Amino acid sequence: MKPLYMVLSMLAIGITSSAAMAEGASVPSASLPNVSPANSDLVNRGAYIARAADCMACHREDYTGGTAIETPMGDIYATNITPSKRYGIGNYTEADLKNALQKGRAPNHMLYPAMPYPSYNGMTDEDISALFAYLQTVPAVDEKPEYETKLPFPFNFRFLMLGWNVLNLPANENREGLSATEQRGEYLVNNLAHCGTCHTPRNSTMGVDDSKYLAGAQLGTWHAPNITSDESSGIGSWSEQDIVTYLRTGELDQRVFAGGPMGEVVAHSTRFLEDEDLGAIASYLKAVPAIQTDDKVNVADVSSLKRPINESITHDLIAQKDYLAQAKANVDSSSPEGLYLAACGSCHGVDGYGQPDARYAPIVGLSSIRRDNPASLINVILHGVDGATNTSPIMPGFSDELDSAQIADISNYVRVNFGGLANSNVSAADVDSVISPQDQRPFLIKYAGILATLGIIAVLLIIGLIIWNMVRKKRTH
Ligand code: HEC
Ligand code: HEC
Ligand code: HEC
Incomplete structure (x- = not known):
């Protein structure tokens, strides 16, 4: 797989939404913060479309913009889209919004595709009308975002995007042969939620590579995994209910935890969707052709995974502290186990079950530590994890404190003891190659x-x- 990356590392986003992520397997739909009986049905529908299309991930919860979208050409900043006449889109007509969303054309300039208009291209007129009505009701903020986009020559010529659009703007998707539910799912996945902007790799002009649709892509230091229904490298073993639970809560016990960019997708968007829509996404993902990639996820035999020594310790922070101190006293501090206990144990626990009550992730059995390719885990240890919401705790990065050999030792310890792998041979050289990756920009972009x-x-x-x-x-x- 060619990891051409268009990075959507949406920096820690301050959000004003109050609801913390829903916990547990029974999954009630979250209510939308922007929906009010005082507003018309059209406006409330628009608020829902904004969630489904995840406008807030980039334009922020108050639509003032300023989030950096990292791309191989440089950082592109999302703009203010409140109804401010001076700094926002207060002068937009509905036709202007339609052009911006579907064609990447703002009234006075071409937009860069960091704004996912190639996906929104297929958005229906009804949804755009609802979105337009809703955006009029958002409080206007008369402020410029802190940063402005300044790309180097020749990308500073926005009219070049006209050419890019000819190459990459997709025609409407083919929905033939799909059931009505799958068609709804296809619309959500491709046109609103733009899952492919992260999960599909890019071609030499940075358009999505349709031949590897949803087969996984590198996003800067994160990897968006293969989400086709391939059994070994994709999510073929997930049930539709698993997909729904994951999109609603960001986790599946002993299997996955969305802490990175996906955590933000869940926090700003999918947790707000109606059960029917999440179900439609799940059934469409099941219908997408399976693509096998070489990044296999090793199957964890759940019964052989470490059990928590004692349930009550997992939920009792003081008992957990004592237990950690004891465990540390019994091992050599420079051994892989000693390194894990010292660097990770205080949050993820001696047994890897973390502190669920404080949302320090349980890491036992996670797909991110069971992959053949250890890069995701190494990246998490090097760079940490920004909490997906302003109430989630943050994991610090260890690139300054631990050397490559120590990070390799911890990775192996975690993969074998908590991931259930028979063995793991991550080396210091593997860690070094994650620290300084080769320049993987496509030739056309690089030169x-x-x-x-x-x-x-x-x-x-x-x-x-x-x-x-x-x-x-x-x-x-
Ligand atoms: C992945 C990040 C991302 C998402 C999601 C996103 N945008 Fe954008 N948007 C951007 C960026 C970046 C720009 C500025 C692009 C540029 O400078 O060329 C932008 C620009 C715009 C503009 C043009 C503003 C102007 O300058 O006149 C509008 C309108 C807009 N977005 C609306 C939306 C709406 C509505 C949604 C949700 C349906 C949305 N965006 C979702 C990143 C995003
Ligand atoms: C902003 C980029 C981005 C977008 C948009 C996005 N994802 Fe993800 N996704 C990721 C990343 C990165 C991961 C890896 C885990 C993490 O970030 O915590 C991931 C993980 C996942 C996983 C877990 C796979 C595994 O094997 O662990 C599933 C399932 C998934 N995404 C489905 C979706 C669906 C469905 C959509 C659209 C509704 C979507 N994603 C949109 C970036 C994204
Ligand atoms: C200060 C507390 C803290 C420490 C120390 C810490 N972590 Fe984390 N870790 C977290 C939190 C919090 C999350 C979940 C972030 C979120 O909710 O967005 C997390 C997430 C993870 C994940 C899941 C990422 C994914 O997307 O699958 C892994 C794996 C992980 N940590 C491994 C480690 C390892 C290995 C160490 C030691 C080198 C470590 N952590 C040290 C707090 C910590």
């Missing part, structure tokens, strides 16, 4: 500046030749 300069020189030379030719012809006549 765009030089190529564009050469192109301009070539055009000037050709014009020069033509003029010279004309002048010469005149002379000879």
Whole structure:
């Protein structure tokens, strides 16, 4: 797989929404913070579309923008889309919004595809009308976001996006052969929730590579896994209910935990969706053609995984502290176990069951520690995890405190003891290659500046030749 990345590492996003993530397996739908009986049905529907399309992940919960979308061309900042006439979209007509969402055209300039208009391209007119009505009701904030987008030559010429759009703007998706529920799921996955912007790898012009649809992609230091229904590398072993529970709560016991970019998707978007819509997403994902990739997830035999030494310790912070102190006293502090206990034990516990009550993630059995490719786990240890909501705790990164050999030791310890792998051979060199990855930008993007300069020189030379030719012809006549 070519990990061409368009990074959506949406920095820690301050959100104003109050509801903490729903816990547990029984999953009531969360109520939308922006829905009110005082508003018209159209406006409330728009609020729901905004959630389903996850506008807040980038434009923030108050729509003032400012989140950086990291791309291989540089950071692109989401703008203010409150109804402010000066700094927001207060002067937009509904047709303007439709153009911005479907074609990437703001009234006065072309947008960069960091705004996911290639996905919103298929958004229905009814949904855009609802969104437009809703966005009028959001409080106007007369402020510019703190940062503005400044991409290097030639990407600073926004009109170039016209060419990009010709290459990459998808025509409407083919929904033939899908059941009505799957069609709804397809619309949610592709057009509103834009799952593919993260889960599908990019081609040489940074468009999505349809031949690897949802088969997993690198996002800077995170990896968005294969979510096709392949059994070994995708989510083929998940039931539809598993997918619904995960999108509602961000976790599945002893299997996955959404802490990174996916945690933000859950926090800002999917946890608010109606059961029927989450069900539609799940049934569509089951219908997507399975693609096998080489990043296999090792099957954990749940019965062989470590059990918590004692349930009450897991839920009693003081008992947990004593238990950790005892465990530390009994091992060599430079052994892999000693390193784990010292660096990770205080949050994830001696047995890896964490502190569920404080939302320190239980890590036993997680897919992120069972993958053939240890890069995701190494990245988590190096860079930590920004809490997905302002109430979730943060995991610090250890790139300054631990050396590559120590991180490799901890990774192996975690993979074998909590992931149930028979063995794990992460080496210091593997950690080094995650610390300084090769430049994986596509050729066209990496050398765009030089190529564009050469192109301009070539055009000037050709014009020069033509003029010279004309002048010469005149002379000879
Ligand atoms: C993945 C991040 C992301 C998501 C999700 C997103 N946007 Fe954007 N949006 C951006 C970025 C970045 C820009 C600025 C692009 C640029 O500078 O070319 C932008 C620009 C815009 C603009 C143009 C504003 C102007 O300058 O005139 C509008 C309108 C807009 N977004 C509306 C929305 C709406 C409505 C949604 C949800 C349906 C949404 N966006 C979802 C990232 C996002
Ligand atoms: C902003 C990028 C982004 C978007 C948008 C996104 N995901 Fe994810 N997803 C990720 C990342 C990164 C992970 C890895 C775990 C994490 O971030 O905590 C992930 C993990 C997952 C997993 C767990 C897979 C496993 O084997 O562990 C599933 C299932 C999933 N996403 C489904 C979806 C669906 C369905 C959508 C659309 C509704 C979606 N994602 C949208 C980035 C994204
Ligand atoms: C200060 C507390 C703290 C420490 C110390 C800590 N973590 Fe974490 N870790 C967390 C939190 C909190 C999360 C979940 C973040 C969230 O909810 O967004 C997490 C998440 C994780 C995940 C799940 C990520 C995923 O997406 O699957 C793994 C794996 C992990 N930690 C491993 C480790 C290892 C290994 C160490 C030691 C090197 C460590 N952690 C040290 C708090 C901590």
